[in-house]
Amino acid sequence: FQREIIQSEKLAVVGQLAAATAHEIRNPLTSIKGFLQLINQRLQGNDREDEITQYTTIMVEEVDRMEKIIRDFLLMTKPSDVMREEACLNGVIERVLVLIENQAILRNIEVSTDLTPLSSVHMHKEAIQQVVLNLMQNALEAMNIGGTLSIRTGEEPEYVWVCVHDTGCGMTEEEVANLGSPFYSTKTEGTGLGLTVSMKIIREHRGRFDVVSEKGVGTTITVRLPKQ
């Protein structure tokens, strides 16, 4: 027991250092990206423009990717227990639906919603919005082209819930067990931090996170937030 406590204290210190490091890496990344864009501009009209912009474009994309990893990572290290307010989960979901609408159209995915009127609950709105966005983003990515994304909400005596269902690639039992492990991703462009952050946020809200998935059929993830 004693050892566990020491271990988690060590982890907390490492976590703080990692967060500080991630934060500090951001500034040089921003300047690298800026200079790459400047190089692109200066190359205009140069006889090797095509060849060199091909390289600098890849470099900008890679910097974007590093920025994405850092953004997700820093979200994970932020405490989400401050800034809570009474809010309705449906409102948060409607905002996210607007954000993903275009992507769904581009991927030819039908979005079906069934939002039941809900009691307001105590939540960090931005953090919960991030969770819902991560879930819908994963659902869209699991389907790639075609399929149905269904969003339902409902209420139980102790919880309000949102259920995100997709008809995508689904997961094996082992893959489901991996969900939430930092950096676990099966995507070439994935950070593997989306669900780590999401589960942490839900845990901090004393909520529940349930996954049901079948390989080749689809996935349903239900998030519950306590009313009290």
Ligand code: ADP
């Ligand atoms: P990322 O999306 O960057 O890969 P996440 O933490 O959001 O990271 O998800 C981790 C992994 O979990 C994904 O790479 C994918 O393999 C799996 N996953 C998550 N959501 C779904 C889903 N709806 N359907 C199938 N697999 C999923």
Ligand code: MG
């Ligand atoms: Mg994701």
